[in-house]
Amino acid sequence: MRQLKAKWLEMTTPQATKTAVLVIGGAEDKVHGREILRTFLDRAGAKDAHITIIPSASREPSIIGARYVNIFEDMGVKKVEILDIRERDHCHDRYYKESLEQCTGVFLTGGDQLRLCGVLADTPVMDIIRGRVKTGELTLAGTSAGAAVMGHHMIAGGGSGETPNRSLVDMATGLGFIPELIVDQHFHNRNRMVRLMSAIASHPDRLGIGIDEDTCAMFEKDGWLEVMGKGAVTIIDSSELTHTNEPRVGATEPLSLHNLRVHILSHGDRYHLYGRTVLPSVGRISS
Amino acid sequence: MRQLKAKWLEMTTPQATKTAVLVIGGAEDKVHGREILRTFLDRAGAKDAHITIIPSASREPSIIGARYVNIFEDMGVKKVEILDIRERDHCHDRYYKESLEQCTGVFLTGGDQLRLCGVLADTPVMDIIRGRVKTGELTLAGTSAGAAVMGHHMIAGGGSGETPNRSLVDMATGLGFIPELIVDQHFHNRNRMVRLMSAIASHPDRLGIGIDEDTCAMFEKDGWLEVMGKGAVTIIDSSELTHTNEPRVGATEPLSLHNLRVHILSHGDRYHLYGRTVLPSVGRISS
Numbered sequence: 001m002r003q004l005k006a007k008w009l010e011m012t013t014p015q016a017t018k019t020a021v022l023v024i025g026g027a028e029d030k031v032h033g034r035e036i037l038r039t040f041l042d043r044a045g046a047k048d049a050h051i052t053i054i055p056s057a058s059r060e061p062s063i064i065g066a067r068y069v070n071i072f073e074d075m076g077v078k079k080v081e082i083l084d085i086r087e088r089d090h091c092h093d094r095y096y097k098e099s100l101e102q103c104t105g106v107f108l109t110g111g112d113q114l115r116l117c118g119v120l121a122d123t124p125v126m127d128i129i130r131g132r133v134k135t136g137e138l139t140l141a142g143t144s145a146g147a148a149v150m151g152h153h154m155i156a157g158g159g160s161g162e163t164p165n166r167s168l169v170d171m172a173t174g175l176g177f178i179p180e181l182i183v184d185q186h187f188h189n190r191n192r193m194v195r196l197m198s199a200i201a202s203h204p205d206r207l208g209i210g211i212d213e214d215t216c217a218m219f220e221k222d223g224w225l226e227v228m229g230k231g232a233v234t235i236i237d238s239s240e241l242t243h244t245n246e247p248r249v250g251a252t253e254p255l256s257l258h259n260l261r262v263h264i265l266s267h268g269d270r271y272h273l274y275g276r277t278v279l280p281s282v283g284r285i286s287s
Numbered sequence: 288m289r290q291l292k293a294k295w296l297e298m299t300t301p302q303a304t305k306t307a308v309l310v311i312g313g314a315e316d317k318v319h320g321r322e323i324l325r326t327f328l329d330r331a332g333a334k335d336a337h338i339t340i341i342p343s344a345s346r347e348p349s350i351i352g353a354r355y356v357n358i359f360e361d362m363g364v365k366k367v368e369i370l371d372i373r374e375r376d377h378c379h380d381r382y383y384k385e386s387l388e389q390c391t392g393v394f395l396t397g398g399d400q401l402r403l404c405g406v407l408a409d410t411p412v413m414d415i416i417r418g419r420v421k422t423g424e425l426t427l428a429g430t431s432a433g434a435a436v437m438g439h440h441m442i443a444g445g446g447s448g449e450t451p452n453r454s455l456v457d458m459a460t461g462l463g464f465i466p467e468l469i470v471d472q473h474f475h476n477r478n479r480m481v482r483l484m485s486a487i488a489s490h491p492d493r494l495g496i497g498i499d500e501d502t503c504a505m506f507e508k509d510g511w512l513e514v515m516g517k518g519a520v521t522i523i524d525s526s527e528l529t530h531t532n533e534p535r536v537g538a539t540e541p542l543s544l545h546n547l548r549v550h551i552l553s554h555g556d557r558y559h560l561y562g563r564t565v566l567p568s569v570g571r572i573s574s
Contacts, residue, residue: 164519191480193478232543254553254554256568258565260551261546264541264543280530
């Protein structure tokens, strides 16, 4: 038991030098404690961080980009820049590629996830980001639309207030930084449990992960995620699914989904992406 | 396999003489096929049924009572009466007690579940209904508020659009016909997944069951329920729960709930209340 506790303590020790992928449910605190943004900066190198903001999801990329520049500068970062990529052609630009080769953190803002994928998918810029995230050279964060793109399959839109059915959710292809996931954001705030379940019904080989506003699932390279922020991270695990009806996309009849495993995780809770293991926060265990 | 299939076929054979408890999510079809109301009548004795309507949940009991009288008469039932119980004193009335001793089906209408419990709980009238349901002499149906009262613990109200937390849901004591349950109604239609999960966090020894509009969970005496109607019945089973935080009622911090088992059941699917077993509808298995 003591060994186990030591292991947990080690796991919760600040690891400012280790890169991570931060998947943020939108509306993260930008004014007060800024826990999530602070953690992003710490993982990107703290005051030595070189942060690149990609606001391509937004219809007002220069406004939202400048807002994050102000926030990060206010938090003491000396090198922050905006890559205002609006066209796929920009993704071949030498300056942009060099910036992404050198930075220590990339931040994907909110907006429209289809726009973000439309601009970035399968471009040299994406190859650089993906490669450097994979080798652990770069800390990546995405909020709202920037979170939605993290999986291979992506929720592009959908409804609520209905019996789960396959026409409830519109799927597209994401940027695939963590391809095992289907991410949904603003999750409980916008009653999206059912649209994520409907998405998982069509892709039961993926893990559904719903992230509330001002909440973050931070993924370590070893497969553990930890929850930060004021809301919950909801995991929908269909690996034990025994039955689902009519795997036809777009069908409106009610879904059957038998034997989903669901976890509601709050601050400090951890989950292992491959082991499908859940751990309460250390504070709770020892109290 | 053949034996198993024969067993399933036997289970789906119409059982017009067997009583049941029908828990209906509200807004059941009253005009077209009337599948749910038709099944209630069949189980209460078809054209020989003697139906007693209890509209006490409603603020307009005579209007809603008369509406169901018209429907059931239109469906060929010869004996339908309204017990317009508005005060607890009425529950000692000899005429009311005799009616309930003789009828073959009781229908609890929608309205306010607190009003319904306030009038009926711990009265001679309730003793008669509960006793005759238990011995299988009486088919019971409740819709909306009439469904909410089925468990021992009852959801009296609550919110949506928030991270699950214990202040999200107001609990009260129900009428306890199926004490193991916590029922929620108008379920996906009103985005109530989170309030039912929040209720289960406070009462993890109970089974959460969320019923959509025009949808029914029909409970047999042997513990099986079968889904009827156009929506889904959602089961939230916390029997494998490994962790929940702060079991304090009314707390607003986000809930942790690790290892919930969730089933979305649609038309024809079955679930066993005690065995916690789920079976797809027979049609789906053989197709």
